[in-house]
Amino acid sequence: xxxxxxxxxxSNGIAILELNAPxxxxxxxxxxxxxxxxxxxxxxxxxxHVLVMRGAGEKxxxxxxxxxxLASVSPRYKYYFCLHANETLNRLEQTPKLVIAALNGHAVGxxxxxxxxxxxxxxxxxxxxxxxxEATLGVLPGTGGTQRLARLVGRATAIELMATARTFxxxxxxxxxxxxxxxxxxxxxxxxxDYARRFCPPxxxxxxxxMIKRSVVTGSEMAFTEALALERELQQxxxxxxxxxxxxxxxxxxxxxxxxxx
Numbered sequence: 001x002x003x004x005x006x007x008x009x010x011s012n013g014i015a016i017l018e019l020n021a022p023x024x025x026x027x028x029x030x031x032x033x034x035x036x037x038x039x040x041x042x043x044x045x046x047x048x049h050v051l052v053m054r055g056a057g058e059k060x061x062x063x064x065x066x067x068x069x070l071a072s073v074s075p076r077y078k079y080y081f082c083l084h085a086n087e088t089l090n091r092l093e094q095t096p097k098l099v100i101a102a103l104n105g106h107a108v109g110x111x112x113x114x115x116x117x118x119x120x121x122x123x124x125x126x127x128x129x130x131x132x133x134e135a136t137l138g139v140l141p142g143t144g145g146t147q148r149l150a151r152l153v154g155r156a157t158a159i160e161l162m163a164t165a166r167t168f169x170x171x172x173x174x175x176x177x178x179x180x181x182x183x184x185x186x187x188x189x190x191x192x193x194d195y196a197r198r199f200c201p202p203x204x205x206x207x208x209x210x211m212i213k214r215s216v217v218t219g220s221e222m223a224f225t226e227a228l229a230l231e232r233e234l235q236q237x238x239x240x241x242x243x244x245x246x247x248x249x250x251x252x253x254x255x256x257x258x259x260x261x262x
Contacts, residue, residue: 006034007056008041013049013200013261014193015042019114020056024063027110029081036088043095049206049261050196051095053118054102054189055111059128061101064109067137085110085143089117093217096210098199102192103127103179108167109134113141116148119213120180122195123170124188130178131167151220152178205243206261211235 007018019025042048055061101118106128132141150158173179183191211234219227242262250257
């Protein structure tokens, strides 16, 4: 669809979800609906092993919610808008497939909140700024920002970053642990795809990667003993998988494994 706010394409095990609302890829209720549908589509597609999100163009990954839209609607609409956005990002975070946010440009406010719901954030060096400046609008980062940032960088640092509303470089984000990798701009997108392919069959047991993600994301919200029980349950499921059989056989036969994602 030429007017899609979120485009979807998949090939070679990778689904690419692109936010497309120029000039800054700000999101609306309609974009979140389309993002939700794209996440579900990727999750239910057995041929998709990794999701990669990016922003259209070169200047913005996403500048967050459409501020003009928020300023023109009632507080009740704002509340339900944030609720729906939270549900979408929770679905992204809970999807048992690796999610990579390719920060090709500025990722601020709600844009960073989207990126933090991904598992890995790869940024283009000198490509833009990152941060949660919502305090300058008299509000807080209400799409999971206060919770996810604190879990990524620690409570004190998260409070300081949000209270000062400071935006900063991707390199500083790497130092803080908010950004996972910073790639050079010349081959940024090609390197992102090369990186994503590392987690697709036959290179990786993508089902095991998904189970690792589920164990970490879900288990981190549980009591320790319950999280260990979840880990054992997921491990048992993997023991019965084709990829586990292949991995163990390849090891004993001293050959590289050829995984199928099954």
